[in-house]
Each structure stands twice: as structure tokens, then as C-alpha cells.
Amino acid sequence: xxxxxxxxxxxxxxxxxxxxxxxxxxxxxxxxxxxxxxxxxxxxxxxxxxxxxxxxxxxxxxxxxxxxxxxxxxxxxxxxxxxxxxxxxxxxxxxxxxxxxxxxxxxxxxxxxxxxxxxxxxxxxxxxxxxxxxxxxxxxxxxxxxxxxxxxxxxxxxxxxxxxxxxxxxxxxxxxxxxxxxxxxxxxxxxxxxxxxxxxxxxxxxxxxxxxxxxxxxxxxxxxxxxxxxxxxxxxxxxxxxxxxxxxxxxxxxxxxxxxxxxxxxxxxxxxxxxxxxxxxxxxxxxxxxxxxxxxxxxxxxxxxxx
Amino acid sequence: xxxxxxxxxxxxxxxxxxxxxxxxxxxxxxxxxxxxxxxxxxxxxxxxxxxxxxxxxxxxxxxxxxxxxxxxxxxxxxxxxxxxxxxxxxxxxxxxxxxxxxxxxxxxxxxxxxxxxxxxxxxxxxxxxxxxxxxxxxxxxxxxxxxxxxxxxxxxxxxxxxxxxxxxxxxxxxxxxxxxxxxxxxxxxxxxxxxxxxxxxxxxxxxxxxxxxxxxxxxxxxxxxxxxxxxxxxxxxxxxxxxxxxxxxxxxxxxxxxxxxxxxxxxxxxxxxxxxxxxxxxxxxxxxxxxx
Numbered sequence: 001x002x003x004x005x006x007x008x009x010x011x012x013x014x015x016x017x018x019x020x021x022x023x024x025x026x027x028x029x030x031x032x033x034x035x036x037x038x039x040x041x042x043x044x045x046x047x048x049x050x051x052x053x054x055x056x057x058x059x060x061x062x063x064x065x066x067x068x069x070x071x072x073x074x075x076x077x078x079x080x081x082x083x084x085x086x087x088x089x090x091x092x093x094x095x096x097x098x099x100x101x102x103x104x105x106x107x108x109x110x111x112x113x114x115x116x117x118x119x120x121x122x123x124x125x126x127x128x129x130x131x132x133x134x135x136x137x138x139x140x141x142x143x144x145x146x147x148x149x150x151x152x153x154x155x156x157x158x159x160x161x162x163x164x165x166x167x168x169x170x171x172x173x174x175x176x177x178x179x180x181x182x183x184x185x186x187x188x189x190x191x192x193x194x195x196x197x198x199x200x201x202x203x204x205x206x207x208x209x210x211x212x213x214x215x216x217x218x219x220x221x222x223x224x225x226x227x228x229x230x231x232x233x234x235x236x237x238x239x240x241x242x243x244x245x246x247x248x249x250x251x252x253x254x255x256x257x258x259x260x261x262x263x264x265x266x267x268x269x270x271x272x273x274x275x276x277x278x279x280x281x282x283x284x285x286x287x288x289x290x291x292x293x294x295x296x297x298x299x300x301x302x303x304x305x306x307x
Numbered sequence: 308x309x310x311x312x313x314x315x316x317x318x319x320x321x322x323x324x325x326x327x328x329x330x331x332x333x334x335x336x337x338x339x340x341x342x343x344x345x346x347x348x349x350x351x352x353x354x355x356x357x358x359x360x361x362x363x364x365x366x367x368x369x370x371x372x373x374x375x376x377x378x379x380x381x382x383x384x385x386x387x388x389x390x391x392x393x394x395x396x397x398x399x400x401x402x403x404x405x406x407x408x409x410x411x412x413x414x415x416x417x418x419x420x421x422x423x424x425x426x427x428x429x430x431x432x433x434x435x436x437x438x439x440x441x442x443x444x445x446x447x448x449x450x451x452x453x454x455x456x457x458x459x460x461x462x463x464x465x466x467x468x469x470x471x472x473x474x475x476x477x478x479x480x481x482x483x484x485x486x487x488x489x490x491x492x493x494x495x496x497x498x499x500x501x502x503x504x505x506x507x508x509x510x511x512x513x514x515x516x517x518x519x520x521x522x523x524x525x526x527x528x529x530x531x532x533x534x535x536x537x538x539x540x541x542x543x544x545x546x547x548x549x550x551x552x553x554x555x556x557x558x559x560x561x562x563x564x565x566x567x568x569x570x571x572x573x574x575x576x577x578x579x580x581x582x583x584x585x586x587x588x589x590x591x592x593x594x595x596x597x598x599x
Contacts, residue, residue, distance in 0.1 A: 119580065
């Protein structure tokens, strides 16, 4: 497993030498979506909280960094930290209300908050430039080239994924999984379920903010639709595609989703139709996502000792 | 802002609310009985609107074409919904919420693109049908007669549904299945058939909503998303699974939107969400729902 990861990283490291800028950009976008999806999966797959509103927190991160870069002369490193921090603060506020509910009510409340964030961004023209978005965001010279930004975001995404992995494997992470399996039972052994859920929500929001910040600097523009529920659905689809019960599932999902998106949009204007059919097929036939499919395939293929 | 303008604005809000009531009550019914939140409900509404446009232009040589459309379009949507339920939705009743959500979301994408395939991306208009075109004067100001018709449709449908659910045999069976599916099954009720019937009823309502709204506003792609969010707000305020709740919720949303535009036009969109948040935080099962 470790060998696989190291070789994948080496491959990603040397890739820019072999492929054109268009592909580098695509893979860069893929990392960022993978990070956002993994952040979402912290509460989705590992804690069982179906949030319809990750896009709101992602947009908070993106807009914070964008506004700071455009309006102030604050050093770049500080704006990079500010995005996730603001997203984390927003997640504390949103999460405090949301974790008091469960199931469909939790999901609808996250949707409502995300749409409020969208409305604020959209309507507060004086501050956020509304529907026009914020364009031509100044990024430091050393990150201006596509290849440099690729390495930059690769490093940040890997560090964040490592942190997420450490969180999931820690006692905190195990408790989250216990809450997913049976919240009542977990409560009965003395765990403050609400507090764990809120912490997970805030951590997830923080990493969504990192993804938003990265995308803001990647795209050099931000728009209100970063907060729209369609974006949230995109993240949910990516998680599902890859498999929500596997750590690297969302990464796999993001690779497949980006490739499907680029390839299919070049053939037809009916990309939503194809995506819809793919999701249906996945839900009906490939439960566990693609990562699940691979894992089961590997298990079946592995030779067994005679017992 | 004179009294007349206020009254006109009020009536305007209520007429919009009544149309969304038709769709929201279908969503609520489906959630109440089948326990799934059908995201594709907005798309079925859009399908109803497109069918209304298509049928009324195909049948325009008949007199009273719109009224024929009003009968046929919802039936077509109900039939489509029935096939959807029998072949696709049945497989996901026992799955968890994320799967159901993404499944119905996939249906949004598919139905939306099917409409695009069939009718293209342009706006379409349906003309207001004969006895109802033109304004009437209320307190000295003009108000479209068609909107008055819509205001009338809401309570009419509500009373019809209420009578059906509470005073007929089939309605009793539906209530039994809603209350306790397994017990009803044990007593010999064909539960899958009831599920299909309720889903078709919900789709019929959505199609009716779409057909009714077609003369009032443009028929175009993207109308499904707008109405879906409003539906969520209504069923949350009123209570998932409650018909009177959906009616109350639609009235409230219609009025809040109408007055919101007068008071603070830029923030008017947010009022619905703020209301939704307040209800979810204080009383998550809605004003007229039951706590689970």
C-alpha cells in the first residue's frame, strides 16, 4: 500500500515533464476537488452526516482569500491561512445549529445555510461583486506558472490528506465511526455525540476552506456559484463515485469524474444526461463505489491458502 | 404604497404560492408515505409545463385546447412517474439517505436533459386560455384573471385531496400504509401497488402544477431547480408528510416572498431560507408535522 502511494507520488511529481499545460491544469483541478471531497467524506463516510452544504464553506474559503488578495496587501501566506480559518469559523456557526438535528432535517438545514451563504455572496454586490465575481486575482510571481502551481497544490493537498488520514486513524476518528454506526449506543457509553459531530463538521469545513483557497488561486477568479447547491451535489457525487467508506475513495472519484466530464463534454452537449445515467448505474450495480469495486476485485484475485 | 397596491401584491404572492402548493403537497405526500425525499419532483413539474406547451400547440386547432391539455399533461406525467417508480425507485426504498438523494438527483439530470433533447433550450410561451385571459379590476387596479383562477385552484385541490385521503376507502389504505407499512402488509394490503399509486398521485399533482403555471410564466429549462428549493422550504415549514402543513407553508412562503420584495428586494430570496432555518432549529418537524 505504501509502495503504491509512493510510486503514485513519484509519478505525479515527474508528470509535468511529459504532458502539456492543459493536462497539468486538469490534474491540478483534480487534486483540489479530491481534497474537497475527502474533506466532505470526513463527515459523510466516517461520521454518517449527509451534508448538502459543503459548497458554502468551500466558497467562504475561496472568497476570503480572493477578497484579501484583491483588496489588501496582506502577505500571501497569511491569506492562505485566512481562507480555511474563515471557513472553519463559518462551520462552527453553521454546525452548531445543524448537529442538533439528524437525518433529513440535518441535510435540509445544511442546504438552507449553504443557500444563505450563496445569497449573501450573490446579493452583496458592494463587497463581493455579486454575480460578476472577483476576477484577475493577483497571485505571487512564483506561483504564476501552471507547473509551479501544480507542485504547490500537490504538496498542500498531500499534507492535508495526510492530516485527514491521521485524524481518521486517531481515537477521535474511531469515535466518529462509532457514531456513524450507532449514535445511541455511542452516547450511552458516555461520548458527547454532539460535540464530536460539531468538531468533525468544523474540521471538514476547515479542509473545504483549504480546497476553496487553492481553487481561488488556481482559477484566479471566484464566482457565487461556488456556493450553490449544485456544487455541493458535485462533491457528493465525487464521493459516491469513488466510494464513501474508503479513505482514497473520493480521490478515485475525483479522477473519474474529471475525466468523464472532459471527455464527454467534448462529444456531446448532454453531459448531465450521461452523468445521471452513470450515477444510476453506479447506485444500482456498483455499490461501494469504484474504490469498493477495486478492493473487492483485489480480494477476489488474491490467492488463498488452503484451509 | 397604497392599500390597493398592497392587496394586489398580497394576491400575487398567494397565487404563486398556490401553484407551488400543488408541487409541495405532492412532495410531502411522497415523503409521508414512501419516506423518500423525491428531488426529481421539480423536474416532473417542468415536464408537466413542457407537455402543456407541446400539447397546446399540437392541439391548437381544437377549441378549448388548454383545458384538454390540463387533463392530459398531468396524466402523462403521472404515467411517466409510475414507470419510474416501478422500474427504478423500487430498488432504493431500503437504501440509506445518501443513496436515495443521489438517485433522485440523477433523475433530475436525466429528466432535464430529456426535456432539452425534446424541446431545445429556448423559452416557450403558452397563451392564457380563453375565458381567463385579461384582467379584472380589484379596488380600482388591474389583476390577471388567470391568477385569481390559480388562487382558486389551490384550495380546490387541497379539499379534493383531503376528502380523498380521509373519506374514501383507497385513502384509508394509503393512511394505513403511511402509518405502519408492515402492519398494512400483514393485513393483506398490496403495499408496492399503494406505493406506486401514491407516487403517481404526487407526479399527477406536480404535472398539474406545471401545466397550470405554463400560461403565467415562461416554460424553460431550469424552472425545476427554482421550484424545488421553494418546495423544500414549504415542506419544512409545514411539516414533511402533512397536507395542511403544505397548504399553510405555501401561503406563508407566498406572502413572505411577496412582501419581502416590497420591503427589501435584494434580500427577499433569503427570507425563505431564514424562515426554513428558524423552523428547523425551533421545531424541526414543521408547524403541522409530528415529531418522529
